[in-house]
Each structure stands twice: as structure tokens, then as C-alpha cells.
Amino acid sequence: MFDEEIEIQKKNKLKWFPGHMKKALDDIEDNKIKLADVILYVLDSRAPFSCLNPNVNKIVHNKPIIYVFNKFDLADEKRVIEIQKQFSSENKVSIIVNATSSAFKQAVKNALKQVLKDKIERNKAKNLRATYKVLVLGVPNTxxxxxxxxxxGTKKAKTGNIAGVTKVNNWIKIDDDxxxxxxxGVLWPSFDDEISRNLAYVGSLSDKEFDLADLGFELMKIIFEKYPNNLKQKFEVNFEFEEFIELYDRFCKKRGFLIRGGEIDYNRAGKTFVDDFRAGKFGRITLE
Ligand SMILES: Nc1nc2c(ncn2[C@@H]2O[C@H](COP(=O)(O)OP(=O)(O)O)[C@@H](O)[C@H]2O)c(=O)[nH]1
Ligand SMILES: [Mg+2]
Structure with missing residues (x-):
């Protein structure tokens, strides 16, 4: 590899993996995992693979994991179910939820009880009334x-749309069990461009590090390839064109992203399209 490329890779690594994340990740690995009976690993259903730390098994040692496909309300139902089947075939236990709705509470509890079945039965046989500890993991904003x-049923855990909001750690009771x-939310030291862009689209990675014009364009291209009808409905523009690049210009013009002289304001367009996607304004989409 050229020196220049190595330098860029190093810089990227630093960008995605700031010091506070390294500290948080070390703390999880060295201290928190040990305390847990089971892990809830929360993924964004719009980009579940990108949210998945490739070393998760190493990090959590032998603790059972339940993968939580969250934000189901914003994602492509059919695709998420397909991905869940893939997880099942790899012996990964998972559930599909919308964390903003208490309708999913029982499903999460059932999954926890299922995964801990042997342990619960052993304790019951010994007449022990145990409380099980659940560690909730995942990249920021999932x-x-x-x-x-x-x-x-409380507001004890701090929420927010910014990466890294959670700082204090307290055990919070769901029930007697x-x-x-x-x-x-922790990221890991290196991932490729596609993963980092996916994480930016879903708000898990700050978009400050990206060229917004480029980010928005690439996002719209994926949506166009996977969900053309969603864009047709949204923009009501003629889809007969030579290249996506021309269609993209039509989207921008339709939305009025123009600067003086009739030129397109690609920065504003890119930022707005990414924001619109995050807010679910292009319909239910799963990017992978
Ligand atoms: N639409 C939708 N929004 C969600 C869902 N779960 C969380 N959110 C929103 O996503 C943002 C990040 O949530 P938060 O719990 O702070 O993420 P954390 O960083 O993983 O703790 C907040 O604005 C939540 O309201 C969901 O299932 N559906
Ligand atoms: Mg949080």
C-alpha cells in the first residue's frame, strides 16, 4: 500500500474511533460483560449488518445474545424478515421490534426467558428466586x-438523536425477573466506506465527517436502486432518463435546492435528503 493510503486509513480510523469510544468499549469488554447473564444487541433494521460488530462474539465471550432488529417501523418489513431468517440459519436468536411501542414488551421478555431457560430452570429446581442481568449493546442511536x-416503563435511560448520549450506567429494573x-453506543476501530456511510445514514455516525453532497447523492442512489417506487411517489418526476445523475438533478430541482443562477445547491440537497431518510420520509427502507 502507498504511504498516502496508509495515512488516510489511519485518519479514518481515528475519525470513527475517538478516544471516548475506545474507553467505553474497553469498559464494556473488561467490566460490564462479566456482569451480564444475557446481551440484547440492538441493531437498526434499516442497516442491520452495518450495525453488527464483526468481533461481537469475541467481545461477549460465551454470554447468550439476542439480536434486536429495532426501528422496524422505519424499515422494509419483508427484507427484515428475510435477514432474520438468515440470522436464524446461523443460530442467532433475534426479535423484531419498535422500541417506541410497548406492544413489543412481551416479545422481548419472552425472548429473554427463552434464551435463559436452562438457567431459570436450574435456579427454580434449587428454589432460588434469581434476578437476571441484561446488558444492552449496540452502535449509537439504534x-x-x-x-x-x-x-x-420509565424514562431512566437517557435518549437522544445524537451519537454517544448515554454516559451514566445504572441497573434499571423491568420486573422481578x-x-x-x-x-x-460504541463503534469499533475500522470499517469500510460502505459501512461508515450506512451508519451515517441511520444517524449512528456523525455526518460531520462526510461530504454531505456526496452522502446524500449516494443514499438516493441506493434508494433508487432498491426502492424506485418510493421515490416515484415522493417526487412525482419523470423517471425516463439516461443516468441516475440526471434524475438526481430533477429531484433537487423539484425540491427547489437552487442557488443563484439556477445552479443546484448539492450540499443543501444532500443534507436534506439524509435528514428526510432518517425521519422515514421516503417510506420504509432497508439499505442492505
Ligand atoms: N421510529 C423509531 N424511532 C426510534 C425507535 N427506537 C428509538 N428511536 C428513536 O431513535 C433515537 C435514538 O434513540 P436512543 O434510545 O437514544 O438510542 P441509543 O443511542 O441507542 O440509546 C431517538 O430519537 C428515539 O426516539 C424505533 O423503534 N422507531
Ligand atoms: Mg442511549
């Missing part, structure tokens, strides 16, 4: 705190 609040521990 809805960890929202899920904890929904399960516990379970205690939950929130964690700050």
Missing part, C-alpha cells in the same frame, strides 16, 4: 435507551 425505557444495564 434505540438502546428507548428500548430500556419501554421495557421498564430482569435488570437492564444501558451502555453508551
Amino acid at each position: 434505540g438502546k435507551s428507548t428500548l430500556i425505557n419501554m421495557l421498564s 430482569f435488570l437492564l444495564l444501558d451502555t453508551p
Whole structure:
């Protein structure tokens, strides 16, 4: 590899993995995992693979994991179910939820009880009334705190749309059976461009590090390739064109993203399209 490329990679690594994340990740690995009976690993259903730390098994040692496909209300139902089947075929236990709705509370509790079945039975046989500890993991903004609040019926876990809001850690009671521990969203040292862009689209990575014009364009291209009808409905523009680049210009003009002289304001367009996607304004979409 050229020196220049190595330098860029190093810089990227630093950008995505600031010091406070390294600290948080070390703390999870060294201290918190040990305390847990089970892990709830929260993924964004719009980009579940990108939210998945490739080293998660190493990090959590032998603790059972339940993968939570969250933000289901914003994602493509059919695709998420397909991905869930793929997880099942790899022996990964998972549930599909919308953490903003308490309708999913029972499903999460059932999954926890299912995964801990042997342990629960062993304790029952010994006449022990145990409380099980659940550690909630995931990249920033996937809805960890929202899920904890929904399960516990409190507002004890701090939520927000910014990466890294969760700082304090307290065990929060769901019921007599379970205690939950929130964690700050952690990323890992390196991932490729596609993953980092996906994480930016869903708000797990700050978009400050990206060229917004480029980010918005790339996002719209994926949506166009996977969900053309969503864009047709939204923009009502003629889809007969030579290249996506021309269609994109029509979207921008339709939305009035122009600067003086009739030129397109690609920065404003890019930022707005990313924001619109995050808010679900292009319909239910799963990017992978
Ligand atoms: N539409 C939708 N929004 C959600 C869902 N879960 C969380 N959110 C929102 O996503 C944002 C981040 O949630 P938060 O719980 O702070 O994420 P954390 O960083 O993983 O703890 C908040 O604005 C939540 O309201 C969900 O299932 N559906
Ligand atoms: Mg949080």
C-alpha cells in the first residue's frame, strides 16, 4: 500500500474511533460483560449488518445474545424478515421490534426467558428466586435507551438523536425477573466506506465527517436502486432518463435546492435528503 493510503486509513480510523469510544468499549469488554447473564444487541433494521460488530462474539465471550432488529417501523418489513431468517440459519436468536411501542414488551421478555431457560430452570429446581442481568449493546442511536425505557416503563435511560448520549450506567429494573444495564453506543476501530456511510445514514455516525453532497447523492442512489417506487411517489418526476445523475438533478430541482443562477445547491440537497431518510420520509427502507 502507498504511504498516502496508509495515512488516510489511519485518519479514518481515528475519525470513527475517538478516544471516548475506545474507553467505553474497553469498559464494556473488561467490566460490564462479566456482569451480564444475557446481551440484547440492538441493531437498526434499516442497516442491520452495518450495525453488527464483526468481533461481537469475541467481545461477549460465551454470554447468550439476542439480536434486536429495532426501528422496524422505519424499515422494509419483508427484507427484515428475510435477514432474520438468515440470522436464524446461523443460530442467532433475534426479535423484531419498535422500541417506541410497548406492544413489543412481551416479545422481548419472552425472548429473554427463552434464551435463559436452562438457567431459570436450574435456579427454580434449587428454589432460588434469581434476578437476571441484561446488558444492552449496540452502535449509537439504534434505540438502546428507548428500548430500556419501554421495557421498564420509565424514562431512566437517557435518549437522544445524537451519537454517544448515554454516559451514566445504572441497573434499571423491568420486573422481578430482569435488570437492564444501558451502555453508551460504541463503534469499533475500522470499517469500510460502505459501512461508515450506512451508519451515517441511520444517524449512528456523525455526518460531520462526510461530504454531505456526496452522502446524500449516494443514499438516493441506493434508494433508487432498491426502492424506485418510493421515490416515484415522493417526487412525482419523470423517471425516463439516461443516468441516475440526471434524475438526481430533477429531484433537487423539484425540491427547489437552487442557488443563484439556477445552479443546484448539492450540499443543501444532500443534507436534506439524509435528514428526510432518517425521519422515514421516503417510506420504509432497508439499505442492505
Ligand atoms: N421510529 C423509531 N424511532 C426510534 C425507535 N427506537 C428509538 N428511536 C428513536 O431513535 C433515537 C435514538 O434513540 P436512543 O434510545 O437514544 O438510542 P441509543 O443511542 O441507542 O440509546 C431517538 O430519537 C428515539 O426516539 C424505533 O423503534 N422507531
Ligand atoms: Mg442511549
